Amino acid sequence: MLIVQKFGGTSVGSAERIKAVARRCLATQRQGHRVAVIVSAMSGETNRLLALAREISPEPNERELDVIASTGEQVTVGLLALAIQAEGGNAISLLGHQVRILTDSAFARARIREVDVHAITDAFAQDRIVVIAGFQGVNKGGNITTLGRGGSDTSAVAVAAALKADVCEIYTDVDGVYTADPNVVPSARKIARISYEEMLELASLGAKVLQIRSVEFGMKYGVPIHVRSSFNDNEGTWVVPEDKAMESVVVSGVTETRAEAKITMVGISDAAGIQARVFRPLAEAGIVVDVIVQASSSEGHTDLTFTLPKGDLKRARDLLAKHCGDICPADRIRSEENLSKVSVVGVGMRSHAGVALKMFEILARENIRIQLISTSEIKISCVIDTKYSELAVRALHDGFELGTVRA
Amino acid sequence: MLIVQKFGGTSVGSAERIKAVARRCLATQRQGHRVAVIVSAMSGETNRLLALAREISPEPNERELDVIASTGEQVTVGLLALAIQAEGGNAISLLGHQVRILTDSAFARARIREVDVHAITDAFAQDRIVVIAGFQGVNKGGNITTLGRGGSDTSAVAVAAALKADVCEIYTDVDGVYTADPNVVPSARKIARISYEEMLELASLGAKVLQIRSVEFGMKYGVPIHVRSSFNDNEGTWVVPEDKAMESVVVSGVTETRAEAKITMVGISDAAGIQARVFRPLAEAGIVVDVIVQASSSEGHTDLTFTLPKGDLKRARDLLAKHCGDICPADRIRSEENLSKVSVVGVGMRSHAGVALKMFEILARENIRIQLISTSEIKISCVIDTKYSELAVRALHDGFELGTVRA
Numbered sequence: 001m002l003i004v005q006k007f008g009g010t011s012v013g014s015a016e017r018i019k020a021v022a023r024r025c026l027a028t029q030r031q032g033h034r035v036a037v038i039v040s041a042m043s044g045e046t047n048r049l050l051a052l053a054r055e056i057s058p059e060p061n062e063r064e065l066d067v068i069a070s071t072g073e074q075v076t077v078g079l080l081a082l083a084i085q086a087e088g089g090n091a092i093s094l095l096g097h098q099v100r101i102l103t104d105s106a107f108a109r110a111r112i113r114e115v116d117v118h119a120i121t122d123a124f125a126q127d128r129i130v131v132i133a134g135f136q137g138v139n140k141g142g143n144i145t146t147l148g149r150g151g152s153d154t155s156a157v158a159v160a161a162a163l164k165a166d167v168c169e170i171y172t173d174v175d176g177v178y179t180a181d182p183n184v185v186p187s188a189r190k191i192a193r194i195s196y197e198e199m200l201e202l203a204s205l206g207a208k209v210l211q212i213r214s215v216e217f218g219m220k221y222g223v224p225i226h227v228r229s230s231f232n233d234n235e236g237t238w239v240v241p242e243d244k245a246m247e248s249v250v251v252s253g254v255t256e257t258r259a260e261a262k263i264t265m266v267g268i269s270d271a272a273g274i275q276a277r278v279f280r281p282l283a284e285a286g287i288v289v290d291v292i293v294q295a296s297s298s299e300g301h302t303d304l305t306f307t308l309p310k311g312d313l314k315r316a317r318d319l320l321a322k323h324c325g326d327i328c329p330a331d332r333i334r335s336e337e338n339l340s341k342v343s344v345v346g347v348g349m350r351s352h353a354g355v356a357l358k359m360f361e362i363l364a365r366e367n368i369r370i371q372l373i374s375t376s377e378i379k380i381s382c383v384i385d386t387k388y389s390e391l392a393v394r395a396l397h398d399g400f401e402l403g404t405v406r407a
Numbered sequence: 408m409l410i411v412q413k414f415g416g417t418s419v420g421s422a423e424r425i426k427a428v429a430r431r432c433l434a435t436q437r438q439g440h441r442v443a444v445i446v447s448a449m450s451g452e453t454n455r456l457l458a459l460a461r462e463i464s465p466e467p468n469e470r471e472l473d474v475i476a477s478t479g480e481q482v483t484v485g486l487l488a489l490a491i492q493a494e495g496g497n498a499i500s501l502l503g504h505q506v507r508i509l510t511d512s513a514f515a516r517a518r519i520r521e522v523d524v525h526a527i528t529d530a531f532a533q534d535r536i537v538v539i540a541g542f543q544g545v546n547k548g549g550n551i552t553t554l555g556r557g558g559s560d561t562s563a564v565a566v567a568a569a570l571k572a573d574v575c576e577i578y579t580d581v582d583g584v585y586t587a588d589p590n591v592v593p594s595a596r597k598i599a600r601i602s603y604e605e606m607l608e609l610a611s612l613g614a615k616v617l618q619i620r621s622v623e624f625g626m627k628y629g630v631p632i633h634v635r636s637s638f639n640d641n642e643g644t645w646v647v648p649e650d651k652a653m654e655s656v657v658v659s660g661v662t663e664t665r666a667e668a669k670i671t672m673v674g675i676s677d678a679a680g681i682q683a684r685v686f687r688p689l690a691e692a693g694i695v696v697d698v699i700v701q702a703s704s705s706e707g708h709t710d711l712t713f714t715l716p717k718g719d720l721k722r723a724r725d726l727l728a729k730h731c732g733d734i735c736p737a738d739r740i741r742s743e744e745n746l747s748k749v750s751v752v753g754v755g756m757r758s759h760a761g762v763a764l765k766m767f768e769i770l771a772r773e774n775i776r777i778q779l780i781s782t783s784e785i786k787i788s789c790v791i792d793t794k795y796s797e798l799a800v801r802a803l804h805d806g807f808e809l810g811t812v813r814a
Contacts, residue, residue: 015459056486056493064486065489074477078460079475
């Protein structure tokens, strides 16, 4: 088989950890597989480099920031190649521009356009383990780019896609993807198989173990992703194309995001273009709005409600006061902090009626007031007071019987 | 003018120092010059990286070592470009493979073959200061190489040669090249102009401020090198082609190297090939032999004497005992430690008779015994007891009137 393995910053955080990774790569190769390894910077290193840059310049140019930040992974690939050699293996490191991983020119958040596999397959032909720098690429002008935080996951899946690898293994410090956060729900269970679509919706669980863009990439190219622990050999969670068996499971997991805030603009005009006028200044300020709900209009007036990160609330209120005073005077802008969004996710929802009703009933049974509701094809989210959110997650996990072993 | 500036590790050792370098580059550009800057890694960084590599592997592969070590300069170019931008300037960083600086494939000690100037001149056309990573290059397979310790000087002179720069300025923490070590000789004087040949011979003075290979490069391509302080705007030392005026100065400087040892093999056979048999095991063990003197043979026997670093003496004696017992039994191998080599250097020697005699007379006047003599066209070296070496340097400096301002 052709196996791509990816190790994050904590897995390569010290010389000892790097040696452990080397032994794992070698063990895989000795089972008869071809192995390409993608690694991140040693934990803490990227932050150290960015802090250096900020010491020089408060608003550093992103091209130069990428030149600096990409050195973290460059050091790790060299060290891991040395560690594999020290264990008697044959390895070579390749940087983004050596592979080459061609990206667009959006420095600091580049997107991969193409992965040239020749250097990798040449190295395979010499029985080498190929150690590839994650997070980095090169644009067509030869400038170094980086893919944004967590980009090494995307590097790994993109390399796996280009190589038509049998599997892309993402090694992390947890065992896999769980039905809920095990710290909140003791009965949370590791999910054995999950579809790409569900994984995308489980973002708030998955973000800890898998960058969202890597899942999109996996879905687009059909790369089986295996999220597993770098501390043991247990099977983790397979992220794969949806299949029939998955549909029988109505809900795959329960997620929760905290530190949300809510703004309601009461009784604003229902004229065309109002929403754009409200959200343009927020978008330009880089404020990410999540759930948007607009109550049905009566006599040309409506209420517009949306959620946003709590930390952005004051800035958002100031921007609205400055730019939208004519649409909605300050005394009709209401806001609330300390909210959480709890969601249930599952591809089975598409073919099972009454999932939303069941969610509302479970929350009602606990006397939890639902402030906002938003749904997608495979997800239902409710915004509630944060003080109830752990209770809500546990109640939903029990109510949908997620602790029970899945078929 | 087109000016290449090179700043070493201590000159870019902190954010504050990097900002100071940025201001100097900008000041030069604002005088109407085109500026390319070559920088080293921040002081201590290369050692930190190599220590990391050794923690992983006691004998690290040199290709991977270069991948790791080259990140030091990569961070500095990014930071300096940011610093220039923060001061309102226009700058772009270029790595070895981006310039590109093509080298041979001798990892860790690569030699520059060719510098492509297109990326640099393109950036000049956009009024940019070009910040180039020193110490690193790329071989024709696209692998990263490094030039060996102090290689950034060579990078700077090579870039200056390729650009046909008007001057290559080497910024350092001293004012220039001195007639002797000012710590030993208080009356030592900064040399205003010196020829490449003299600079090469003044290695032990020059090594502190200028890598020898960079001088060879400068000589080969006729690049004027200006060694000067990064702390002030004073004129430093110009290293330039020899001219008529220089010949009138008989001696340019006095140098001293300590921690030498001497081995004498007494009464060995004068047969052909004996020297090769003696020096082959030493060379294979990486022991660098300096001065070699063979007394004239009498009746087929001769004495062979050579100097080597004191730290290699024991190893050398063991090797000779093992490999050359038939040529010279152990009881006829004499050795001595705690020796110094003092030298006077000057292109004027070629046209002035009696310089050697004057040197011997000065040493004799101080009752200093000369143990070995070696001469080149523009240098005379005497090996003496280390306890007299400071006295010797001072006496020679005075005797040749080096404290007097040069024409």
